Amino acid sequence: MLLRSSGVVELKNKSLQQCETLDFHVFFNDLLDNDFNTLFKSLPSPRRYFAAAVPGSFYEQLFPKASLHLANSSYALHWLSKVPKEVGDHNSLAWNNSKTYCSGTNKEVTEPYFAQFRKDLNRFLNARVEELKAGGLLVIQLPDCVPSGALPFNTGAGFLQELLGLCLFEMAYLGFISQEKVHSFNLPMYFPSIEELDQVIKANGHFRDERIKILDHPMQHLPFDAKMNRPDLSVRASSKIISKQTLWIRCSIYLLRNLKRIAQSLIKKFAKMLTYLFC
Amino acid sequence: MLLRSSGVVELKNKSLQQCETLDFHVFFNDLLDNDFNTLFKSLPSPRRYFAAAVPGSFYEQLFPKASLHLANSSYALHWLSKVPKEVGDHNSLAWNNSKTYCSGTNKEVTEPYFAQFRKDLNRFLNARVEELKAGGLLVIQLPDCVPSGALPFNTGAGFLQELLGLCLFEMAYLGFISQEKVHSFNLPMYFPSIEELDQVIKANGHFRDERIKILDHPMQHLPFDAKMNRPDLSVRASSKIISKQTLWIRCSIYLLRNLKRIAQSLIKKFAKMLTYLFC
Numbered sequence: 001m002l003l004r005s006s007g008v009v010e011l012k013n014k015s016l017q018q019c020e021t022l023d024f025h026v027f028f029n030d031l032l033d034n035d036f037n038t039l040f041k042s043l044p045s046p047r048r049y050f051a052a053a054v055p056g057s058f059y060e061q062l063f064p065k066a067s068l069h070l071a072n073s074s075y076a077l078h079w080l081s082k083v084p085k086e087v088g089d090h091n092s093l094a095w096n097n098s099k100t101y102c103s104g105t106n107k108e109v110t111e112p113y114f115a116q117f118r119k120d121l122n123r124f125l126n127a128r129v130e131e132l133k134a135g136g137l138l139v140i141q142l143p144d145c146v147p148s149g150a151l152p153f154n155t156g157a158g159f160l161q162e163l164l165g166l167c168l169f170e171m172a173y174l175g176f177i178s179q180e181k182v183h184s185f186n187l188p189m190y191f192p193s194i195e196e197l198d199q200v201i202k203a204n205g206h207f208r209d210e211r212i213k214i215l216d217h218p219m220q221h222l223p224f225d226a227k228m229n230r231p232d233l234s235v236r237a238s239s240k241i242i243s244k245q246t247l248w249i250r251c252s253i254y255l256l257r258n259l260k261r262i263a264q265s266l267i268k269k270f271a272k273m274l275t276y277l278f279c
Numbered sequence: 280m281l282l283r284s285s286g287v288v289e290l291k292n293k294s295l296q297q298c299e300t301l302d303f304h305v306f307f308n309d310l311l312d313n314d315f316n317t318l319f320k321s322l323p324s325p326r327r328y329f330a331a332a333v334p335g336s337f338y339e340q341l342f343p344k345a346s347l348h349l350a351n352s353s354y355a356l357h358w359l360s361k362v363p364k365e366v367g368d369h370n371s372l373a374w375n376n377s378k379t380y381c382s383g384t385n386k387e388v389t390e391p392y393f394a395q396f397r398k399d400l401n402r403f404l405n406a407r408v409e410e411l412k413a414g415g416l417l418v419i420q421l422p423d424c425v426p427s428g429a430l431p432f433n434t435g436a437g438f439l440q441e442l443l444g445l446c447l448f449e450m451a452y453l454g455f456i457s458q459e460k461v462h463s464f465n466l467p468m469y470f471p472s473i474e475e476l477d478q479v480i481k482a483n484g485h486f487r488d489e490r491i492k493i494l495d496h497p498m499q500h501l502p503f504d505a506k507m508n509r510p511d512l513s514v515r516a517s518s519k520i521i522s523k524q525t526l527w528i529r530c531s532i533y534l535l536r537n538l539k540r541i542a543q544s545l546i547k548k549f550a551k552m553l554t555y556l557f558c
Contacts, residue, residue, distance in 0.1 A: 023343030027331060036315045040334040050342055052306060052331040055319040063329055064302030 024049035029062055031055070059123040063131040071128050072139045080188040081120050084112035088184050100168060101161035101187040104151030117190040121200045129206035138207060141215070144191045152191045161187060167269045176265060303328035308341055310334070338402040342410040350407050351418040359467040360399050363391035367463050379447060380440035380466040383430030396469040400479050408485035417486060420494070423470045431470045440466060446548045455544060 028039055032055045043051055054062050058073070059081065086094040087102075087109050094108045102113040128138055144157040152158040172182045192200075194212060201207055307318060311334045322330055333341050337352070338360065365373035366381075366388050373387045381392040407417055423436035431437040451458045471479075473491060480486055
């Protein structure tokens with residue numbers, strides 16, 4: 001939870017009664033190619049807030065100056081605007097040879113990934129500071145921020161990406177896909193440590209950390225879903241969240257839209273591996 | 280142009296220079312089943328305003344209290360929320376026997392149509408007055424408001440509906456469709472006179488008329504489009520605006536989505552009739 005540096009919001013002084021007389025105007029933002037029609041149809045009706053949608057990249061200013069009291073980014077900022085060029089270049093020291101994500105095990109790879117994350121987060125913060133009122137709040141929810149000293153490789157998300165990479169390399173070995181393609185494939189995703197997050201926010205200077213908290217995920221109780229192997233790649237809803245032995249596993253299959261040709265086999269293989277390991 | 284009664288906006292004092300430093304936040308509203316995805320993709324990029332979409336009926340409050348400076352309703356309020364029940368009931372005095380729209384030639388039919396228009400416009404005004412700031416402006420653009428003493432029957436829109444009705448009755452005569460169906464079909468559309476509009480607004484009491492103006496239509500120069508007979512019923516864009524001898528003709532074919540089975544024949548017949556008359 002970040003506070004715009006130029007003021008303080010006296011949230012605590014608002015009684016529940018006062019809140020009931022307030023109008024809440026909620027704006028949902030996503031990229032232009034999001035399905036806003038489905039978003040609108042999925043909103044509850046009647047609802048206790050006014051809803052609107054805003055298309056566009058959150059790296060740009062999306063609202064008039066000083067017009068928002070609260071901005072919330074949920075499970076979005078770990079997606080990078082692009083994969084750092086050098087990690088896919090086998091002539092570079094940063095070539096992400098046998099991985100398809102930023103595992104944190106190779107410093108040469110981690111550096112450009114973190115540089116891209118820093119650049120993206122800065123653009124995000126610079127856009128939000130324009131839109132927020134003085135004293136406005138910015139809430140950022142990120143999955144799998146690694147604890148100090150740990151590597152993304154050791155987290156639930158990292159474990160999942162590791163498995164996904166293994167599946168891809170196995171499929172390349174079996175001839176379903178070229179090794180070159182697998183080597184050139186890297187997820188545009190970075191899970192920063194809390195320290196890295198704090199460092200970028202401090203260097204940006206527009207916000208100050210108000211509170212950092214590790215949250216329980218509302219879907220933590222859901223069992224592993226064996227139906228995961230259906231080849232539904234079209235929507236974000238195809239992402240499944242499963243839990244076993246306190247390990248978070250998030251299936252980011254929809255990212256593989258770029259690999260449609262092999263996606264069905266890959267998903268089956270991936271689901272089989274998960275079932276074998278956890279069921 | 281209507282002014283919220285509780286204050287005055289000093290628009291004239293705003294210089295162009297001041298306007299250039301202002302942020303404009305534009306909200307596009309339509310019913311939930313509108314295609315907002317296409318709307319967003321059709322917006323210019325880059326643009327000099329911030330855009331958002333708001334789903335829902337404009338008979339309800341769609342924005343927080345006193346949050347808007349200007350509300351604009353363009354070519355929408357002549358559509359009624361429903362056809363008055365009695366005009367489709369052949370046991371009623373208000374039965375709209377040989378017409379498929381409110382021509383104004385039968386007082387018994389006009390009355391329930393106007394009553395529905397008054398009710399709808401009141402709901403619209405009551406919702407907008409909540410949303411507008413004190414002194415905020417409400418702009419209503421309506422097509423073919425009939426001049427004092429004239430009937431909708433004598434306007435371009437009326438003429439068009441008349442032709443459409445004739446086509447339908449001819450098709451019923453030829454056996455393409457049952458006479459019953461044509462008799463039960465009435466357009467949920469009312470073109471009020473300026474006096475009627477003024478009367479409803481005054482009785483509502485929340486706004487006062489600031490200015491009433493007859494506008495030139497930006498598509499007035501377009502020639503008659505002979506391609507109109509293509510059976511494109513799916514989108515509002517299928518509505519064509521054509522001009523000949525200063526007569527406005529608006530093709531409201533898309534309303535006939537309810538008559539899909541016969542729509543193609545009807546559109547061809549309708550286009551032929553227009554071509555015969557004006558080309």
